[in-house]
Amino acid sequence: MKKCKMVFALLVAVAMVFSFASISMAATNSSPDYIRTYLEDQEIQFDVHPFLTGGTVYAGFRGIFEALGYTVKYDMKTKIVTGLSASTTIMINLKTNEMTINGGKFDKIPPKPPTPILIKGRTLVPIRFISEASGLDVEWIKASQIIRLTYKKPDQNDLDAIKALLIKNKKAAAEGNLIDLLATFDTKSPIRNDYKEVTAITFPNSASTFEDIKIKSWQGNKATISYKVTTKGDGEEFFLDRLDLIEAILTRTAVGGWKIYDIKTKSTTYPNANDNGLQEVTVPDAEKTAILAVVNANVAALNAEDAVALNTTYNGDASVTKQLVDAYAALFKKYDIKFTNEVERIIYYKNETAFVYVKQKSEKQSPSDYENKRLSIVFQVNKDKSGIWKINPVSQIIFTEKL
Structure with a gap:
């Protein structure tokens, strides 16, 4: 009798082992019972x-x-x-x-x-x-x-909304409309607060064409794009036609749709800005002398490493002027450089505005890691309320050449 009980117990144990094994195998081979x-x-x-x-x-x-x-x-x-x-x-x-x-x-x-x-x-x-x-x-x-x-893929509505946003941003900047400009940025944008004020460009009679908009990455409510902006003047006033290659990070907000989170200009070229395209114009002798005098005072201040004198040659947005002068002051502390204006040519003159094309060479005067270069610059020079010509700190560097 005891022997029978032992055999029965053994059979039960074996059956239980196989039972557990089949449950385990079933759990492994079937879909989980959760989402x-x-x-x-x-x-x-x-x-x-x-x-x-x-x-x-x-x-x-x-x-x-x-x-x-x-x-x-x-x-x-x-x-x-x-x-x-x-x-x-x-x-x-x-x-x-x-x-x-x-x-x-x-x-x-x-x-x-x-x-x-x-x-x-x-x-x-x-x-x-x-x-x-x-x-x-x-x-x-x-x-x-x-x-x-x-991640959602962009549809035509997204692409149209993004292009409209870029156009609105460019138009607001050109017109100096700070409210409309800020409205194009995400409120969480790290660069939004950089726009304390915005000054309209001197000659807003230009038109921009947005081309070759490419989606570099797309993550539903966030997109990284690159595009080209060609800006041309209307021919009535001075304007350097330019081509900007831009990269931007955009976010789709719950209120307001697509906004700019970050934006950077990767490169800028001026297709028609060369010696042939920037010819000298006729300027009354007294005005010509005064205009070129401030350009020469500017380069003299650079060579004297005199930030105070340099500041007096500028007139325009105070914050931009300060940034520019501070940058030069830092340069003076680090390097000993000689600046030489090889070409000074007034290429536009009307009323109280002039543009001066300058080829400026900068060369280190003592051993350092500074790279000698030649810059082609277009200075905007304006007559202030007291009748004195001064340089707008927002100048256009149209070409850089390493020497």
Whole structure:
């Protein structure tokens, strides 16, 4: 009898071993019993798995937005969860259930605004909210229990809106319209505060053409683009036709659409600015002498390493003048340089404005890492209220040659 019991116990144990093995194998070979989430092809891990309830899929706010590079914070006093990126602020008030994107209230899921869900200390939100906040396309694949997040591709509406933004920015800068100029920038832009004021260009009678706009990277609500801007004068006033190659980072904001986050000019060329295209014009002798005198006083101050004297040769935007003079003062401390104006030619003269084409050579006078060079510069020179000619600090360097 005891022998039978032992055999029976052994059989039960063997059966249990095979039973556990088959359960383990089944778990390995079948789909998981929870919703899996992917950002492009990378799976996102969560403390609390996404789930489906009431026809809406909820997923962890922190898990997704940290995967997107956001900083996620929680304020225990205010009960507010915040997601921060360089261009976007997402806030969830767990007291009121209000969710905002860059200050704009999110209430786009009918028939009533969505509410976050708190489980085990984790905030879960509808995937529709994730889509709106991040600019991602969100696909819910019910059959395989998968959420797939992918970066949206630009459509024609995006491209048209971006081009309109660039045109508005250029126009506002040309007209000296600070309000319109600032409106083209994201409020979180690191360069927005650099624009304390903006001065209209002297001759705004020019037209810009935006060409070859290329999307270098696209991440839903963020895009890096490059483009060419050709600016030509109308022929009535002096204007150096120019070609700028520009790179910009743009962000799609919840309020206001596409905005500029950062913008840099990679290169500028002046197609018609050469010795043949910059011919000397006739100027009354007294005015010619006065105009060239301030240009010569400027180079003399450079050679004397006299920042105070250099400052007196300029007249225009005070902040720009200070930046320019400070830059030269730093140069004086570091290097001993001789400046020589090889060419001084007045190429435009009308009323109280002149443009002077200068070829300026700069050579080190003692051993240093300074590179000798020759600059082709167009100085704008204006007569001030007291009748004295002075240089506008915003000059155009049209060509640089290493010597």
